[in-house]
Amino acid sequence: MTTASRTVVGNLCLGSAPDSWGVWFPEDDRQVPFTRFLDELVTAGYRWLELGPYGYLPTDPEQLAEEVGSRGLQVSGGTTFGALHRPHEWDGMVAHTRRVAELTAAAGAHHLVFIPPMYRDERTGEFTESPELTPEQWASLGKRADELGKILLEEYDVRLCLHPHADSHIQTQAEIERYLNESDSRYANLCLDTGHVAYGRGDAIDLVRRYAERIGYVHIKQMDPEIIEQVYAENLAFGEAVKRGVCVEPPAGVPNPATVVAALSELDAEIFVIVEQDLYPCAPEVPLPIAVRTREYLGSIGLAGSKRPGARA
Template sequence: MSAVPRITAGNLCLGSAPDSWGVWFAEDDRQVPYTRFLDELAEAGYSWLELGPYGYLPVEPQRLADELAARGLKVSGGTVFGALHRPEQWDEMLTHVRRVAALTAAAGAHHLVFIPPLYRDEKTGDFTEPPELTAAQWAGVGEAADRLGRILLDEYDVRLVVHPHADSHIQTQPEIERFLNATDSRWANLCLDTGHVAYGGGDNVDLIRRFGERVGYVHIKQMDPEILAQVAAEKLSFGEAVKRGVCVEPPAGVPSPADIVPELAKLDAELFVIVEQDLYPCAPDVPLPIAVRTREYLNGLGLNGDPTA
């Protein structure tokens, strides 16, 4: 088998996230301590990280800065869950988002990855609300995203990038496109999660080619097609799919990073490309070797730790 040809991807900056260490929650006894995550992230050869669930890493700016500086790490962006389709919860949601945005800005980052809430419980798989939004709710989503994005940019110099997610109302390609068409690119754009797009049956390359100017940030991951077939046949929740190993390391799974990276490299933008392999829950010794192999593979595609590398 011939080697994967190296491409020029000087506009792309590689990093990773707590998710790749099996971290989904601020606190959970099945997750590794944050100090181990940071130690192993640096050991695996990454210099950039996304903050992950608020409260997993220290939320005091100076303490966080000290922990990162001790390991030579830098922050690419913050992460937050929030509901754009629940106007009655706007004030509560905004208060939480402000906390995360303030920490993100204090860490020197300028992107906030906003993940819609799941309509199925992450642990039990139970439905917590209908899987489809009404037309009125969709209209509210666009208005809320623009309003939130403007607040974040004006007050924190942080850009809102909304993250499609399995078992959420922004999951399939039609839903992603509907969100993009309902929002203003000045205030709200897309965190392209390649694995979740594939999970929802979408075409990453098509999205990049047609909506490349709306891609503000990237999560790179791959899904096992056999388990995706089980998801469809058995109507599995995302949590159950992850337990079965739906999220796999490259070069296995879909989409192939070798197809995605060249398309991203054509975009006229500098982008963080953050590795996210959903592993919750996993044994503590599992993530590090995967993280090393993943970095080496992506380095081979031209993805490095700095856009100019």
């Protein structure tokens, strides 16, 4: 894979992800082909990308390297899903996570974004399990996160970054903090998704300041506060909230992107800041103009500054 240049402001490195092109699933006829996503990512001015759902981009390392490298792109991290609180799924989940970690490492990346399952169906909004974990499930979740993170770090040189998510058991500020307190910073850390934290009525800036050493990776995203209020007033599922436009492009919504960038820039670590705007489903022509405007806005607040040769984050 060719070496790209990072777009950085101090310690921050800007990228984007398939999510910003309306991609939620490995295969879906309402999603753009991966080649169009990669081409438009370049057109929008990005040079770094997260892999997105395993199977959307090529899973053969050589093919992935060709598709990404031929466009002057480079991979910031991989993405996977798994239920740390379900012991009966452990073996299968670890096996799948290993495959994603192997591809991530082969692409030269060192972060694996781990997304917990939603307790409501992604398409229908129906509850599939209780929204509350028991104390025993919480304790197991922390231990399992450590165990998985240790495997990833020692065998693949990839760091586990758990991603808080709407309609998951790690959504609210209290749940995020409980995960951090139940797990070991050597092996299990946080992908700070600013939009999902806001969706759960949390405070991303507070998390940055109090848990700086646990933030290994960031998704920068904004949510419409009026639609968030509708979520709680009407008991909406996340899929319905996305259809209503809960995820908005900057500088609209919360939290304030400039405040987030300022807080992250004070940390003593190099951090990928990956743009996400949940758009599923959307018309094929929708994502590119948004991606261009978003990169231009982030540049205006300093996140698209100087370039330097890529180095490990």
